[in-house]
Amino acid sequence: MKQWLEKFGQRHPKAAQWVREGGLFLVFSYLVTFFKWVLLTFLPGFFRGIVGDVAWAWPGIEVTVFGVPLTLAIIGNSLADGGLAFTLANFTSIILGECINFPLQRNVTFRSKGPVVPQILCHFAGALGVFFVMNLFTCIWNPVTAAFGVPDGIRNIVTTVVTGGVSMVIIFAIDKTIFSEDFGKKKQQ
Numbered sequence: 001m002k003q004w005l006e007k008f009g010q011r012h013p014k015a016a017q018w019v020r021e022g023g024l025f026l027v028f029s030y031l032v033t034f035f036k037w038v039l040l041t042f043l044p045g046f047f048r049g050i051v052g053d054v055a056w057a058w059p060g061i062e063v064t065v066f067g068v069p070l071t072l073a074i075i076g077n078s079l080a081d082g083g084l085a086f087t088l089a090n091f092t093s094i095i096l097g098e099c100i101n102f103p104l105q106r107n108v109t110f111r112s113k114g115p116v117v118p119q120i121l122c123h124f125a126g127a128l129g130v131f132f133v134m135n136l137f138t139c140i141w142n143p144v145t146a147a148f149g150v151p152d153g154i155r156n157i158v159t160t161v162v163t164g165g166v167s168m169v170i171i172f173a174i175d176k177t178i179f180s181e182d183f184g185k186k187k188q189q
Helices: 002-011 013-051 083-109 116-147 152-178
Strands: 056-065 068-077
Touching: 002 013, 013 083, 013 152, 056 083, 056 116, 068 083, 068 116, 083 116, 083 152, 116 152
Parallel strands: none
Antiparallel strands: 056 068
8 A cells, every 4th residue: 555655646746745635634624623522512501601691693684594583693693592602612612623723734734834924814814714604504503403403412513513614625725825835935026
């Protein structure tokens, strides 16, 4: 197997690089996704103990999906969807997960030596994008599945897996760009 991989790498260096980076990216992303799921099992209760039961949703558009009334929000959640406590838990799990994911992807997967501050800022912008997309998803997913009797544990697993998938697409595209050799270098004319 090792010889085959070496020959493949010699014949197709770009493809081998994509396979290596993609494989490591997936492994690290799944490990971080599991970490986020662990956080989502206890953080909503932790934050509820701090902020109480508070609704916080923007823009807070009331709609009905499959006969279930819900509040669409890019930031925040209605009280029925976990309120401010769930929002803080979700955001915290995404940010902490990316604090682990960023150095793994930068140093191991992509072996980047580029400018770290711009890379962090771009990666954070991607994580923020993931948060907004996933917040909108959970505003629909949580109330609809709760209405159909899906247990919290199952909902959290699906939320985490979907977050991982969205994260992989958005963050991989960003990482592939910001961890390239050319990132941060001035183009010569």
